Amino acid sequence: ADWQVALHLCCAPLSYVLGESLRLSGILCLFVTAIVMRHYSHYNLCDRARATMDLVFQAIAKLCDSSICVILGMAPFAFADRGEWSLGFAAVALAGVLLSRAVAVFPILTAANYLLRSPGTRLGWRMQLVVWFAGLRGAISFALAVTLEAYAPPVVTTTLLIIFFTNLCIGPLTKPLIRCLQLSTHE
Numbered sequence: 001a002d003w004q005v006a007l008h009l010c011c012a013p014l015s016y017v018l019g020e021s022l023r024l025s026g027i028l029c030l031f032v033t034a035i036v037m038r039h040y041s042h043y044n045l046c047d048r049a050r051a052t053m054d055l056v057f058q059a060i061a062k063l064c065d066s067s068i069c070v071i072l073g074m075a076p077f078a079f080a081d082r083g084e085w086s087l088g089f090a091a092v093a094l095a096g097v098l099l100s101r102a103v104a105v106f107p108i109l110t111a112a113n114y115l116l117r118s119p120g121t122r123l124g125w126r127m128q129l130v131v132w133f134a135g136l137r138g139a140i141s142f143a144l145a146v147t148l149e150a151y152a153p154p155v156v157t158t159t160l161l162i163i164f165f166t167n168l169c170i171g172p173l174t175k176p177l178i179r180c181l182q183l184s185t186h187e
Contacts, residue, residue: 004049009056011037027143068139075142075160084153090161097162105132126181134174137166 012033019029045053079085106128113122123131145159 001046001049001052004045005052005056008037008041008045008049008053011041025144025147027140027147031140072138072142072160072163076164079153079157079160084157085161086154086158087161089154090158090165093158094162094165101135102132105135126183129181130174130178130183133170133177137170138163 012030015033016026016030020026042050042053109123109128109131117123141159142156142163145156148155
């Protein structure tokens with residue numbers, strides 16, 4: 001079990017290093033590796049190694065979540081003196097994010113409903129609306145924007161504005177939206 005845990009822990013950093021050394025996005029390599037490992041390798045570990053990995057990854061997730069909160073909380077102060085804050089650009093980018101999220105979410109979920117799900121388990125339009133409204137935002141987009149900072153400083157500040165808007169305005173409105181749409185836990 002020890003060697004399984006050690007090997008499992010080495011795969012993620014190696015994928016990041018490999019991606020960066022090939023001048024690809026290390027973060028996206030890490031993201032894809034995590035999905036593939038959870039789907040394939042996690043269930044092939046022995047019971048003891050699987051239990052250990054679950055605890056280790058829960059601890060790492062808590063540490064990373066706390067670190068991201070600190071980094072995102074300090075980021076506006078780090079970029080405050082650069083003068084690259086454009087509310088107009090951020091508003092256009094936010095509209096683009098919401099539109100592109102709609103263009104991605106609704107067709108993909110509709111196709112998944114008809115191709116992959118049985119009639120009793122399909123996501124209705126109300127749940128699809130919640131998925132669109134409460135979509136992922138934050139850490140990965142900020143990390144990708146920071147890698148572009150040398151080329152486009154306004155991208156980083158605009159990404160920060162969108163992250164703060166979606167987390168501080170859209171995030172708290174998700175629960176009222178669910179209540180307004182009268183969705184229950186079984187839907």
